[in-house]
Amino acid sequence: MNITDYGWLGKLSWDSIVFSDLISNFSVSAAVGSTAGAIVIFATIATLALLTWFKVWGTLWSEWLTSTDHKKIGIMYIVFALVMMTRGLLEGMVMRAQQAAAPDGFLYADHFAQLFSTHGTIMIFFVAVPFVVGLVNLVMPLQIGARDVAFPVLNQISLAVTVAAGMLLMVSLVVGEFSTGGWSAYPPYTGGDFNPGVGPDYWIWAIVFSGAGTTLTGINFTVTILKCRAAGMNFFRMPIFCWTVLCSSILMIFAMPPLSVAALMLGFDRYLDFHFFTNDLGGNMMNYANLFWLFGHPEVYLLVLPAYGIFSEVFSTYSAKRLYGYKSLVFATMSIAVLSFTVWLHHFFTMGQSPTINIVFGIATMLIAVPTGVKVYDWMATMYRGRIRFTTPMIYAIGFLILFVIGGLSGVILANPTVDFQVHNTLFLVAHFHNVLIPGVLFGVLAGYNYWFPKAFGFRLDERLGKWSAYLWIVGFMLTFFPLYGAGLLGMPRRSFSYMDLTFKPYMVVAFIGAMVVLCALISLVLQLLVSLRDRQKNRVPVGDPWDGRSLEWSIPAPAPSYNFAELPRVTDRDEFTEAKEQGRAYQPPKVYRDIEIPKNNPLGFLLCVLSGILMFALVWYMWWLALLTTLAIIIVVIASTFRWDSEQIIPASKVQQDTEKWLALVNKTEPVGRDLENTPQNNGYAKLEH
Amino acid sequence: MDGNSSALNKGLRESPGAIHKDPDMVIFGFWVFMMSDLIFFGVVFAIYITMIGATAGGPGPRELFDFGSLFAQTMLLLTSSLTVGIATITMKHQRSQGSFLFWVVVTLLFGLGFLTLELLDFSEMAAKGGIPQRSGYLSAFFGLVPLHGLHVSFGCLWMLVMIAQVLTVGMTDLVKLRFLRLALFWHFLDLIWIGIFSVVYFGGWVYG
Numbered sequence A: 001m002n003i004t005d006y007g008w009l010g011k012l013s014w015d016s017i018v019f020s021d022l023i024s025n026f027s028v029s030a031a032v033g034s035t036a037g038a039i040v041i042f043a044t045i046a047t048l049a050l051l052t053w054f055k056v057w058g059t060l061w062s063e064w065l066t067s068t069d070h071k072k073i074g075i076m077y078i079v080f081a082l083v084m085m086t087r088g089l090l091e092g093m094v095m096r097a098q099q100a101a102a103p104d105g106f107l108y109a110d111h112f113a114q115l116f117s118t119h120g121t122i123m124i125f126f127v128a129v130p131f132v133v134g135l136v137n138l139v140m141p142l143q144i145g146a147r148d149v150a151f152p153v154l155n156q157i158s159l160a161v162t163v164a165a166g167m168l169l170m171v172s173l174v175v176g177e178f179s180t181g182g183w184s185a186y187p188p189y190t191g192g193d194f195n196p197g198v199g200p201d202y203w204i205w206a207i208v209f210s211g212a213g214t215t216l217t218g219i220n221f222t223v224t225i226l227k228c229r230a231a232g233m234n235f236f237r238m239p240i241f242c243w244t245v246l247c248s249s250i251l252m253i254f255a256m257p258p259l260s261v262a263a264l265m266l267g268f269d270r271y272l273d274f275h276f277f278t279n280d281l282g283g284n285m286m287n288y289a290n291l292f293w294l295f296g297h298p299e300v301y302l303l304v305l306p307a308y309g310i311f312s313e314v315f316s317t318y319s320a321k322r323l324y325g326y327k328s329l330v331f332a333t334m335s336i337a338v339l340s341f342t343v344w345l346h347h348f349f350t351m352g353q354s355p356t357i358n359i360v361f362g363i364a365t366m367l368i369a370v371p372t373g374v375k376v377y378d379w380m381a382t383m384y385r386g387r388i389r390f391t392t393p394m395i396y397a398i399g400f401l402i403l404f405v406i407g408g409l410s411g412v413i414l415a416n417p418t419v420d421f422q423v424h425n426t427l428f429l430v431a432h433f434h435n436v437l438i439p440g441v442l443f444g445v446l447a448g449y450n451y452w453f454p455k456a457f458g459f460r461l462d463e464r465l466g467k468w469s470a471y472l473w474i475v476g477f478m479l480t481f482f483p484l485y486g487a488g489l490l491g492m493p494r495r496s497f498s499y500m501d502l503t504f505k506p507y508m509v510v511a512f513i514g515a516m517v518v519l520c521a522l523i524s525l526v527l528q529l530l531v532s533l534r535d536r537q538k539n540r541v542p543v544g545d546p547w548d549g550r551s552l553e554w555s556i557p558a559p560a561p562s563y564n565f566a567e568l569p570r571v572t573d574r575d576e577f578t579e580a581k582e583q584g585r586a587y588q589p590p591k592v593y594r595d596i597e598i599p600k601n602n603p604l605g606f607l608l609c610v611l612s613g614i615l616m617f618a619l620v621w622y623m624w625w626l627a628l629l630t631t632l633a634i635i636i637v638v639i640a641s642t643f644r645w646d647s648e649q650i651i652p653a654s655k656v657q658q659d660t661e662k663w664l665a666l667v668n669k670t671e672p673v674g675r676d677l678e679n680t681p682q683n684n685g686y687a688k689l690e691h
Numbered sequence B: 001m002d003g004n005s006s007a008l009n010k011g012l013r014e015s016p017g018a019i020h021k022d023p024d025m026v027i028f029g030f031w032v033f034m035m036s037d038l039i040f041f042g043v044v045f046a047i048y049i050t051m052i053g054a055t056a057g058g059p060g061p062r063e064l065f066d067f068g069s070l071f072a073q074t075m076l077l078l079t080s081s082l083t084v085g086i087a088t089i090t091m092k093h094q095r096s097q098g099s100f101l102f103w104v105v106v107t108l109l110f111g112l113g114f115l116t117l118e119l120l121d122f123s124e125m126a127a128k129g130g131i132p133q134r135s136g137y138l139s140a141f142f143g144l145v146p147l148h149g150l151h152v153s154f155g156c157l158w159m160l161v162m163i164a165q166v167l168t169v170g171m172t173d174l175v176k177l178r179f180l181r182l183a184l185f186w187h188f189l190d191l192i193w194i195g196i197f198s199v200v201y202f203g204g205w206v207y208g
Ligand code: HEM
Pocket: A089, A092, A093, A095, A096, A116, A117, A119, A120, A121, A123, A124, A127, A128, A181, A182, A183, A184, A427, A430, A434, A437, A438, A441, A442, A477, A480, A493, A494, A495, A496, A515, A518
């Protein structure tokens, strides 16, 4: 059928709604799908109703949706990531249940395929990336002593398109179906000939828009770090987290375009009958594989490097020691960033290139283990003879240290082409990448979440439930994924909705139990947040330094004021705040109070979120008039926004003075608290200097 | 230098706030954006190169390209880079708004001329059976050359907006800063065109 053959509603019809299947043709698989769809609808309605009930629309609009404050944008990113994580994890559980129940599972093959496709897509693009970007937004400008990121409105726009793309994935639960082609969406299977439905189109547009958001974020963060550091903060005085963010942002700038190109070309093949990747007329699928992994491999380092940064901060703070081997960590980070671009081909050792090429890429892959090893030793040396506190972030960090080494080793095994020929496409691979992604990235962002939460909101998270969650994550992860190494070695293929060989069954059952433990971890995480909200008065840390922190973000009140620093700091040391505390120059009033100029609120991001969401939906469903209309609207809105001339607001010096003096008075009357009491209500965020 | 050895760090900004209006930083940010865009183009170029032979029996470069028109397109675009440069200089030397606008309009006309010729070229190619649906080679061609054309159209739209802004608010700092970025962008497109001419047209003709 030609793309012009569709009417006003494009391909949309009653049969596209998820519930129609349930009515016409009942099955458990359809029931599972409908339940998910119903949850989306119900959750949307409930959220809207609650917001109305509590009359928070006004605040939501003026404090959040239009905000250009990097801290608020960061928080919105994280909220979004947590919502998507809930969905992604639940999909993981359903898949584990299916494979544990096999051979008679309860899902159709196609439904299972949609599950691993959405799960993979969501976890990478809508959980890991936004969570990392959110934390960076929240913390990095504070760590370098800046007022904001370099381009605050651009920051808002990046969030807007990412969220719109995520919402598109939510819509795919209710209308139509998602791609069955996995998170990598290899053509020709995802091309028009084999997949004429809307599934791959959902994937394409979600990837294109969120990818654009990530690219812009990379540009923003790079410029922020290179240009907005406080005086005296030369490169080797930058906190290690900022280093990892810098490298990861450069990866965003260089690695995202290949993905956008690949996805758009796939779109041209599907929509306009081009022949980039088709089987016939000169199309070349290997081009897609190269483009996708030219992005895909750096992507994992793009995620894991900031997590390394978080772990470095955590190890150093909770060991109360300077980070060991700072410079080696910096060079290791840079080498990993560079090497990550030289290994992409290990994702298709088996697709027919010459052994020489496989060997080159195999060796390049193994090389990455070297700088990673350097890091592991640096972290251990940081803990050595430190006064270690076993807090929640530290539990994640230590869990990471041990588990990540296992995951990394299994990666080195896979980097050997001869071994890869045996185990590629089996669950061994699934075990490997979860083994790096969960301890590496997810534990990292969760550690960061626990660590910086007080800075963002002014109160600590509940420590007991936090620990529960961390332990459950570690145990749950091991139970879920270690059996997959075994099943993979026995030859169980990945992405299979069922199997006949019952040798696999016990492994799948254990993995399912593990997934249930992970579910408990998720529940504890939610409970932790709820309990902490309830106890927030008790756990306030207004002074701002609950953990005896070492870098600049801890030197200001919690939550930080919109302008961050009353006076931009001048830096003389790598652990600037620790240095300041030791020399007694922490908590000093500024020499002079000045007016501070910050960007005003801006509705642009919100408008673009709505418009690009509609645009994507229109494109997926072939509603050309709507696509055209929203494109025009986007152009007009953007041009109109360039005519806003008064985009700044001034915070008068008197207000800054008032805030600061109030805070300093609070510091003076607060009793410094020792580390042993840091998780008690005595901790008001004024850490005692101890050695 | 207060331990501040890095050339990129401007050091303490005593005038607080609004860092995003600092020209140095804004222009640098735009350079970084162009680097990302360059990768985008680079990847599409790479695809084109791998697909030069994939004509699947359809028309190839030798049948399709019209070097006469291409020469005219090249001239138009290169000259427009010159005129946008003159516009930048009039802006820098605070010549009259009129002469600035004149040079912007001239650039715009060159840009539109380029786009017209390019579209005519495409339609001639189509008449000879050179449509993107015909082969992988032609898909790659139409993935790359119109991508540049789209950038040029975007630049033209940007010029219109700049003209409107100069007419409504005059040459404010913000307007100037935006124009500087536009000029950079325009030179960048020139550079890409030189790549397209050498790789797509000339390279295609030689190796196709
Ligand atoms: C602990 C919770 C998780 C569970 C139970 C889980 C489970 C699964 C399962 C069953 C599959 C399909 C494997 C197959 O097809 O054989 C899968 C695939 C995948 N998972 Fe997870 N997962 C979890 C967490 C994560 C996280 C945190 C990430 C990333 C940050 C992630 C990324 C992926 C990716 C990229 C795929 C590949 C999808 C594809 O085949 O295209 N998962 N996961």
